[in-house]
Amino acid sequence: MAIDAAVGTSATPSPKPPMIEAHGLVKRYGTHVAVDHLDLVVHDGEIFGILGPNGAGKTTTLEMLEGLRPPDEGTIRVAGFDPARSPNEVKRVVGVQLQSTSLFDYLTISELVALFAALYNADGSPERVTRLIDQVGLGEKRDARIDQLSGGQRQRVAIALALVNDPKVVFLDEPTTGLDPAARRTLWSTVQGIRDAGTTVVLTTHYMEEADVLCDRVAVMDRGKIVACDTPARLVDALAADATVRARVTGDLPMDDLRALPGALRVECISPGDRCEEITITTDDAQGTLVGLLALADRARVPLAGLTTRQATLEDVFLSMTGRAWEDEPTEAAPEQPTGRRGRRRGGKVG
Amino acid sequence: MRSIWAMTRANLKMSLRNRQALFWNLAFPALFILIFGAVFGRGLKIDINVGLIEPLNGYGEQVAAAMSSTSAFTVTRGSQEAELAALEAGTRSVVLAFPGPGDPPAATIYSGPMTDPNSAVAQSAVREVLLAASGSALPVTISAETVNAAQISFMDTFLPGILAMSLMNSGIIGLSTAFVNYRERGILRRIKVTPFPLTSFIFARVLSQVLMAVLQSVILVGMAWALFDFRPRGNLTVIFLTILIGALAFLAIGFAISGISPNAETAASYANLITFPMLFLSGIFFSMSNAPAWLQPITKVLPLPYLVEALRSVMTYGHGLSAIWIDLVVLLGVFAVAMVIAVRFFRWDSRSA
Numbered sequence: 001m002a003i004d005a006a007v008g009t010s011a012t013p014s015p016k017p018p019m020i021e022a023h024g025l026v027k028r029y030g031t032h033v034a035v036d037h038l039d040l041v042v043h044d045g046e047i048f049g050i051l052g053p054n055g056a057g058k059t060t061t062l063e064m065l066e067g068l069r070p071p072d073e074g075t076i077r078v079a080g081f082d083p084a085r086s087p088n089e090v091k092r093v094v095g096v097q098l099q100s101t102s103l104f105d106y107l108t109i110s111e112l113v114a115l116f117a118a119l120y121n122a123d124g125s126p127e128r129v130t131r132l133i134d135q136v137g138l139g140e141k142r143d144a145r146i147d148q149l150s151g152g153q154r155q156r157v158a159i160a161l162a163l164v165n166d167p168k169v170v171f172l173d174e175p176t177t178g179l180d181p182a183a184r185r186t187l188w189s190t191v192q193g194i195r196d197a198g199t200t201v202v203l204t205t206h207y208m209e210e211a212d213v214l215c216d217r218v219a220v221m222d223r224g225k226i227v228a229c230d231t232p233a234r235l236v237d238a239l240a241a242d243a244t245v246r247a248r249v250t251g252d253l254p255m256d257d258l259r260a261l262p263g264a265l266r267v268e269c270i271s272p273g274d275r276c277e278e279i280t281i282t283t284d285d286a287q288g289t290l291v292g293l294l295a296l297a298d299r300a301r302v303p304l305a306g307l308t309t310r311q312a313t314l315e316d317v318f319l320s321m322t323g324r325a326w327e328d329e330p331t332e333a334a335p336e337q338p339t340g341r342r343g344r345r346r347g348g349k350v351g
Numbered sequence: 352m353r354s355i356w357a358m359t360r361a362n363l364k365m366s367l368r369n370r371q372a373l374f375w376n377l378a379f380p381a382l383f384i385l386i387f388g389a390v391f392g393r394g395l396k397i398d399i400n401v402g403l404i405e406p407l408n409g410y411g412e413q414v415a416a417a418m419s420s421t422s423a424f425t426v427t428r429g430s431q432e433a434e435l436a437a438l439e440a441g442t443r444s445v446v447l448a449f450p451g452p453g454d455p456p457a458a459t460i461y462s463g464p465m466t467d468p469n470s471a472v473a474q475s476a477v478r479e480v481l482l483a484a485s486g487s488a489l490p491v492t493i494s495a496e497t498v499n500a501a502q503i504s505f506m507d508t509f510l511p512g513i514l515a516m517s518l519m520n521s522g523i524i525g526l527s528t529a530f531v532n533y534r535e536r537g538i539l540r541r542i543k544v545t546p547f548p549l550t551s552f553i554f555a556r557v558l559s560q561v562l563m564a565v566l567q568s569v570i571l572v573g574m575a576w577a578l579f580d581f582r583p584r585g586n587l588t589v590i591f592l593t594i595l596i597g598a599l600a601f602l603a604i605g606f607a608i609s610g611i612s613p614n615a616e617t618a619a620s621y622a623n624l625i626t627f628p629m630l631f632l633s634g635i636f637f638s639m640s641n642a643p644a645w646l647q648p649i650t651k652v653l654p655l656p657y658l659v660e661a662l663r664s665v666m667t668y669g670h671g672l673s674a675i676w677i678d679l680v681v682l683l684g685v686f687a688v689a690m691v692i693a694v695r696f697f698r699w700d701s702r703s704a
């Protein structure tokens with residue numbers, strides 16, 4: 001079974017065989033191609049994110065991997081099994097949280113977890129049920145009925161159900177969509193806990209920040225295709241530009257001087273009249289560009305206002321790979337907050 | 352096996368916690384029993400037209416006096432031909448003849464078809480008067496025409512009908528709404544990614560539905576027993592078998608509807624479209640024997656009348672399997688056909704795969 005595993009570059013090439021390999025996956029709905037010759041490799045023990053806007057084909061991809069939808073073309077291996085030929089073997093080794101699935105309303109969390117344990121012929125003893133519920137942080141709610149839970153709590157129940165058979169890999173389809181930022185963060189640590197316990201996680205999201213903070217590797221998906229796949233850091237590094245510098249100017253700065261700034265790749269001006277009022281400089285050397293810009297403004301005695309720098313993010317990766325701007329979901333539960341590592345660092349004020 | 356039982360138990364728990372379903376399956380038929388039982392079952396609050404065939408002996412006069420003293424009876428006297436003609440025409444509920452000298456007291460009751468609840472009410476009322484008028488001079492010899500020797504009360508004929516109605520509602524309405532709901536909300540898809548097979552899933556549903564039907568029957572019969580002195584007459588095993596087959600037939604129809612319907616609204620309208628006419632064409636609330644001739648064939652193609660017939664036959668008249676086997680075969684046929692449709696049209700998903 002010689003399968004080319006060189007799809008996407010791994011941060012640390014795993015010695016073990018990949019947990020999931022898919023080659024040339026195609027799924028059509030009528031004439032619409034929802035998934036278009038897609039290849040992907042998921043390594044054992046990583047959190048693999050599929051990031052893409054609504055309708056990109058994330059759910060369709062996941063459901064083909066889970067064995068819920070037969071692909072029109074292509075091959076799939078999940079933990080060594082082909083979902084089309086050995087559906088039951090695949091069902092036993094994967095845990096699944098489907099997008100926007102509701103659960104039996106009239107059962108309590110413990111009853112539901114015990115029921116699913118029985119459906120998988122897994123250990124459904126009260127101790128294990130309790131442990132699973134604790135693992136997703138719902139300990140106090142274990143005897144609450146599903147219809148009394150909040151959206152975030154239901155998602156966590158769905159994740160507990162996905163873990164009930166001690167799967168090798170869990171699929172989480174937009175686990176945090178519709179959750180408020182606090183609930184989202186709680187869920188992230190739950191997912192990290194699952195990964196740390198040795199289970200591979202494949203999740204989909206349309207939140208840039210989530211892919212960035214949570215995922216070990218990210219596949220950026222658009223219109224049925226994976227347009228880039230790597231660690232979030234490398235995806236951003238691979239961009240020619242790694243930052244954007246913006247400023248409002250109230251005098252004249254020669255375009256040529258701006259273009260000659262150290263690191264500057266592209267300069268854009270927004271000029272309502274004939275004077276340049278707002279400049280945006282894309283750069284691969286934010287520090288050099290900034291220092292040069294300040295010196296230039298000083299020399300020309302042009303005051304700068306609202307000077308900001310913004311690190312490149314996955315959003316820029318999406319833009320550069322698809323040529324289209326990332327559009328945030330209108331259903332966004334709450335405004336994004338600036339966070340950690342490379343997360344949308346907006347408003348790095350210098351001036 | 353463990354998984355099937357776990358799924359069955361979960362189904363039962365959910366059924367018992369679903370207030371809306373409980374209302375339709377239990378509270379609604381129970382209300383019928385209470386209301387109809389209170390109106391017709393005990394007190395004689397209805398007007399019963401009794402025809403007395405002349406000449407009357409002494410006992411006959413006593414009965415006539417007793418009947419005239421309560422407002423429930425309207426007494427008419429006449430010749431045998433005239434009174435029996437009136438009975439046939441439906442202007443008398445019951446006609447009485449008093450043969451012999453009247454000592455020991457004896458009476459003959461002529462009545463319409465027993466499946467008519469009104470007739471049953473009239474008869475039991477008349478019997479009470481006959482007994483009361485005889486004073487303590489027992490035994491009263493009551494011979495009945497077209498009636499078994501057993502005393503049939505209103506509840507005796509009414510309860511099996513209500514029981515059949517509740518089995519129909521929980522099967523057709525309860526199961527189809529629950530199933531379409533599970534499908535639309537993605538619950539079936541979630542089950543599908545477990546190794547639990549479809550056959551086991553359906554089997555668990557059938558099992559829990561049947562257990563609920565038995566529970567429902569016990570509660571409804573128990574209520575009629577405690578409040579209205581209802582006593583089922585037939586063999587308990589035969590009664591149980593009839594309930595079981597009835598429950599199976601209707602849950603299969605519910606399954607079939609959930610498979611055919613694209614969504615919850617359609618399922619609900621199909622379910623109502625099927626159950627509503629059956630409710631009124633099955634002789635539960637009034638006899639179909641007086642219905643116009645063109646309606647009669649319809650009652651022959653609906654499953655509910657067969658269950659009502661069978662349940663009445665065993666519970667009310669104490670008949671055995673030999674009297675109802677055709678009804679049971681028809682119901683089993685309904686089960687088989689509906690189940691084939693159900694499996695053929697079963698979908699895990701409300702969208703295409």
Ligand SMILES: Nc1ncnc2c1ncn2[C@@H]1O[C@H](COP(=O)(O)OP(=O)(O)O)[C@@H](O)[C@H]1O
Nearest residue numbers: 029034053054055056057058059060061702703
């Ligand atoms: N069952 C289906 N029938 C027809 N079209 C579908 C079906 N499921 C998804 N699609 C279409 O396929 C595309 C990809 O959908 P999906 O995989 O759900 O995307 P995502 O999960 O990224 O939002 C969308 O255009 C969607 O409308």
Ligand SMILES: [Mg+2]
Nearest residue numbers: 058059099174
């Ligand atoms: Mg989706």
